[in-house]
Amino acid sequence: MATIHEVAQKAGVSAATVSRVINNRNTVSDKTRIRVEQAIHDLEYEPSVLGRNLRNSESRLLLVLIPSISNPFYSEIINGIEDTAIAQGYNILLCETDSNPDREAIYFNMIRNRLADGIISMDPTVNKEKLIELANTYPIVQCSEYEKDGSISFVTIDNELAAYQAVRHLIKLGQKKIALINSDEKFLYARERRQGYEKALREFGLPIKHEWIYITDQLGFQSGQQAMRVLLNLDDRPTAVFAVSDILAIGALKEININDLRVPQDIALVGFDKISFSNMTHPTLTTVAQPMYKMGCLSATMLINKIRGKRVDNIVMDHELIIREST
Amino acid sequence: MATIHEVAQKAGVSAATVSRVINNRNTVSDKTRIRVEQAIHDLEYEPSVLGRNLRNSESRLLLVLIPSISNPFYSEIINGIEDTAIAQGYNILLCETDSNPDREAIYFNMIRNRLADGIISMDPTVNKEKLIELANTYPIVQCSEYEKDGSISFVTIDNELAAYQAVRHLIKLGQKKIALINSDEKFLYARERRQGYEKALREFGLPIKHEWIYITDQLGFQSGQQAMRVLLNLDDRPTAVFAVSDILAIGALKEININDLRVPQDIALVGFDKISFSNMTHPTLTTVAQPMYKMGCLSATMLINKIRGKRVDNIVMDHELIIREST
DNA sequence: GTGAAAGCGCTAACAC
DNA sequence: GTGTTAGCGCTTTCAC
Numbered sequence: 001m002a003t004i005h006e007v008a009q010k011a012g013v014s015a016a017t018v019s020r021v022i023n024n025r026n027t028v029s030d031k032t033r034i035r036v037e038q039a040i041h042d043l044e045y046e047p048s049v050l051g052r053n054l055r056n057s058e059s060r061l062l063l064v065l066i067p068s069i070s071n072p073f074y075s076e077i078i079n080g081i082e083d084t085a086i087a088q089g090y091n092i093l094l095c096e097t098d099s100n101p102d103r104e105a106i107y108f109n110m111i112r113n114r115l116a117d118g119i120i121s122m123d124p125t126v127n128k129e130k131l132i133e134l135a136n137t138y139p140i141v142q143c144s145e146y147e148k149d150g151s152i153s154f155v156t157i158d159n160e161l162a163a164y165q166a167v168r169h170l171i172k173l174g175q176k177k178i179a180l181i182n183s184d185e186k187f188l189y190a191r192e193r194r195q196g197y198e199k200a201l202r203e204f205g206l207p208i209k210h211e212w213i214y215i216t217d218q219l220g221f222q223s224g225q226q227a228m229r230v231l232l233n234l235d236d237r238p239t240a241v242f243a244v245s246d247i248l249a250i251g252a253l254k255e256i257n258i259n260d261l262r263v264p265q266d267i268a269l270v271g272f273d274k275i276s277f278s279n280m281t282h283p284t285l286t287t288v289a290q291p292m293y294k295m296g297c298l299s300a301t302m303l304i305n306k307i308r309g310k311r312v313d314n315i316v317m318d319h320e321l322i323i324r325e326s327t
Numbered sequence: 328m329a330t331i332h333e334v335a336q337k338a339g340v341s342a343a344t345v346s347r348v349i350n351n352r353n354t355v356s357d358k359t360r361i362r363v364e365q366a367i368h369d370l371e372y373e374p375s376v377l378g379r380n381l382r383n384s385e386s387r388l389l390l391v392l393i394p395s396i397s398n399p400f401y402s403e404i405i406n407g408i409e410d411t412a413i414a415q416g417y418n419i420l421l422c423e424t425d426s427n428p429d430r431e432a433i434y435f436n437m438i439r440n441r442l443a444d445g446i447i448s449m450d451p452t453v454n455k456e457k458l459i460e461l462a463n464t465y466p467i468v469q470c471s472e473y474e475k476d477g478s479i480s481f482v483t484i485d486n487e488l489a490a491y492q493a494v495r496h497l498i499k500l501g502q503k504k505i506a507l508i509n510s511d512e513k514f515l516y517a518r519e520r521r522q523g524y525e526k527a528l529r530e531f532g533l534p535i536k537h538e539w540i541y542i543t544d545q546l547g548f549q550s551g552q553q554a555m556r557v558l559l560n561l562d563d564r565p566t567a568v569f570a571v572s573d574i575l576a577i578g579a580l581k582e583i584n585i586n587d588l589r590v591p592q593d594i595a596l597v598g599f600d601k602i603s604f605s606n607m608t609h610p611t612l613t614t615v616a617q618p619m620y621k622m623g624c625l626s627a628t629m630l631i632n633k634i635r636g637k638r639v640d641n642i643v644m645d646h647e648l649i650i651r652e653s654t
Numbered sequence: 655g656t657g658a659a660a661g662c663g664c665t666a667a668c669a670c
Numbered sequence: 671g672t673g674t675t676a677g678c679g680c681t682t683t684c685a686c
Binding site for chain 2: 050051059078086094096112220251257258279
């Protein structure tokens with residue numbers, strides 16, 4: 001790979017002038033510019049990001065922290081982040097934390113090292129204290145999960161309202177025995193969606209039964225299936241289920257199918273996220289759509305603005321209840 | 328963030344000595360080492376990767392090229408790559424190419440810039456000439472898709488054999504009218520799996536009917552559904568389907584369900600990849616398992632060996648036919 | 655065993 | 671408008 005000096009030599013100018021051409025500084029004559037551009041072309045020169053970073057201490061790399069790449073909920077958000085970032089001249093580094101603090105530490109150090117310019121965190125299990133501390137010094141944005149104390153900028157939806165509307169939808173269909181399959185309540189979204197669920201029940205005078213609330217410890221299909229198995233074995237079996245993610249709902253659906261029960265006649269089912277699978281199940285899944293792609297775009301824009309020193313405001317996006325065959 | 332000079336100053340030594348301590352060079356006395364380590368600890372010093380890279384021209388970053396993050400087939404492979412890479416002190420940069428040559432160019436430049444030390448490509452639509460050219464100069468490994476001419480090291484499975492066995496399985500069950508839902512044949516795996524399909528049919532004296540081979544142009548659920556719709560509308564309708572990916576098979580299953588046909592009684596169905604969702608469908612999907620996690624691990628090991636200048640051999644991994652309810 | 659000095663590739667400040 | 675110089679943080683000779 002050619003260096004800036006080789007280009008300078010070939011063009012008969014100094015390295016500084018080549019640098020000016022590359023960075024579109026306007027203090028270069030057209031004649032020189034053309035000579036330099038020719039040399040850059042001939043030598044197939046590409047500026048070394050390393051040299052530039054060291055000098056400017058910027059890397060044009062954004063860290064995106066996710067718990068697991070396998071979760072399709074994140075895919076769309078990442079698409080949005082990526083498109084926006086690339087359009088602004090940034091690349092993204094996708095970091096799977098596996099909820100592992102050691103991995104997190106590696107990625108946190110990357111920003112301290114100036115190997116990355118900022119972080120978009122979608123990881124709910126992240127070490128909150130460390131993240132808040134880091135956010136004092138470096139540009140950090142949270143997407144989906146966020147800190148209620150407002151110490152870190154975020155993009156999210158109104159989880160409580162969304163859950164409330166999903167459950168209200170079931171109630172309006174005449175459902176009276178509505179179960180909740182929730183994620184671990186260390187997740188903010190899990191706590192908020194539970195509140196929405198309870199709010200709807202209370203509002204319509206339905207009892208909140210402890211045994212109809214199942215909290216999973218994992219996020220996979222199996223957890224949803226396991227949850228449904230327990231719910232179906234209850235003496236007073238629910239006739240409708242609100243699951244806080246499509247993955248859990250799809251697992252639940254599997255278990256309902258295995259037991260030869262019909263959806264929605266025997267059990268009505270609502271999921272959350274509108275992942276693409278949710279339209280491939282039989283029956284298709286009623287779910288709550290989050291504007292995931294848009295959320296990704298806005299998170300990236302917000303982070304880049306932060307990096308550039310602009311003030312940014314938190315964003316709460318709209319959601320939408322998608323009614324399909326399962327209710 | 329403290330620099331190496333501040334550490335040196337605090338410890339009363341030169342920057343060179345600090346560097347020796349960090350890099351475990353043995354030419355440092357224990358006494359000095361301890362003093363330096365203390366200073367590093369006190370100042371919470373972290374070596375700047377930028378400075379180090381520029382000097383050593385290594386970044387300890389591996390590029391992983393995938394067409395789409397949304398495809399669960401890649402998730403497991405990536406897990407394997409990531410675990411292996413991190414254990415060896417490398418981080419990975421997940422690059423979604425979207426089959427877009429411009430994006431590809433960005434990532435190719437990163438390795439020229441020494442911003443990355445090597446590439447694992449899983450992208451079948453990658454610009455082959457460019458990749459081969461790059462592989463002459465830089466460490467590159469292909470996973471799953473590969474060049475038949477052997478110009479680039481690879482990890483893969485025997486796609487033809489796997490497809491052959493899947494179709495033979497259908498034949499042994501008495502199926503005589505077996506359709507193929509294939510991906511775009513620009514993909515090597517698609518061409519190879521088609522060969523396996525045709526080989527099995529020939530071997531058992533079954534006709535290869537043009538109209539029973541449907542080639543999709545996309546990889547999503549919808550394509551599988553669309554393919555099945557066409558196959559079901561044929562006058563001479565097939566009674567079994569081999570789809571070259573679970574995603575396509577799940578789309579096909581959806582269409583079969585919509586038409587109130589039963590699987591496997593009316594239509595038997597085999598997929599490929601054993602993605603986790605393939606066990607959540609009703610009925611569960613017979614499929615071909617690839618050792619995705621292992622493939623990821625081996626790809627990463629292979630690449631790191633290449634980076635270290637070692638010779639590496641191509642690897643063809645074993646697959647396994649997973650017989651479930653759909654056949 | 656340790657320090658001084660050079661230099662990786664680049665850009666910004668300052669001359670002219 | 672362009673060249674010269676210095677320095678980003680680090681590692682690696684080469685002295686001593």
